[in-house]
Amino acid sequence: MLDKDGIAKRIAREIKDGFYVNLGIGIPTLVANYIPEGINVVLQSENGLLGMGPFPFEGEEDADLINAGKQTITTLPGSSIFDSAMSFGMIRSQKIDLTILGAMEVSENGDIANWKIPGKMVKGMGGAMDLVASAKNIIVAMQHVNKAGESKLLPKCTLPLTGVNCIKKIVTELAVLDVLPGGGFRLIERAPGVSVDYIRQATTGKLFADDDVPEMILN
């Protein structure tokens, strides 16, 4: 079973040289720490920056330079700044190659719910609905089951949706799964030491799995 950094490490292996990538808040943010050596990736922050660098050194924080999580950050050689409309323009017109974001639920037809829990204070969707509606390639990083032990990979989402029929790949602490075009989850890889049966039990949605599913390679 993987920890959060393990999930981030596995997702980092999906990033190809030359990709423009948008990372959501939470586990997706950790992916930046594991981008393989020798691969050139440009991180987009939807508040208006391409080429997001690491946190500034202490004392060098700039209140005018933040990421979409409102954290102080830095630019890199080749960075560019733009306004919010242009930022979502490059998202809608699919100039961003890969979007990685968290989720509360994903359904077997690729619907995602990640912004609202009825009865709880709603903070808002931020840019998530724009990202999932337009991105050509979305990977969800999430826990396979919730704190109550219930599967988050479902036949149908129970929470209010963020987007429909848009998720193609999911990485959890247990597995890598593809969402099949005709519906259903296909088990691609197991986390080290996790059995297919265990993953089957943790997945309420329709799961397609061979008897012999390879373990993830993390490095």
Added chain:
Amino acid sequence: MINKVVSGADEAISDIENGNTLMLGGFGLCGIPENCITALVKKGVKDLTCISNNAGVDDFGIGLLLQTRQVKKMISSYVGENAEFERQLLTGELEVELIPQGTLATRCMAAGYGMPAIFTPAGVGTEVAEGKEVRNFNGKDYLMEYAFDADFALVKAWKGDTAGNLIFRSTSRNFNPVMAMAGKITIAEVEELVEAGELDPDHIHTPGVFVHRIFQGSAYEKRIEQRTVRTKN
């Protein structure tokens, strides 16, 4: 050259009235019109509808207008950092419309570009789509979203000149240029106001035609919401 300069925030916002709809630039606390917000609190106008990506924090930004109950409705994409906001929302004192961030930006853009509506895939199949026209283009569904109609846009720039031309700095640009284009009356506060001719025309982000009033702000706090740093080895 048409001179757009006013004496300060109080004069700039003097004709904002109860019930007006305002756009306020900024992302989180980055690039917000601090001086105009302070002046609005002082003026005490009420029942404002505020279009802004976020709602500030309890004691800064739009949070200051919430404390004094001057806001009737917020139109935002994310409002997570404000306890007073949450209290007013739960008691029904405050109306909130949450919309996708790209939709928010593009509805501003549409207003500034003179287009009545846009089509966006954001929110298709979700509760955001309720009551909205859906159109299919090339096999994909899109929602029709209307351009915003705002009485005033309050924006913050880094530099500006007496002709109203604006230059923004770093990610404090965010919603400011699109809102500057979208207001019926646009008020710009800047950290440094210079004479027309001192800014290179090639470097202008917002042409002065969109800006009706400009003033040099003072005492910018530029508060940081999440101070994240690394240490030198």
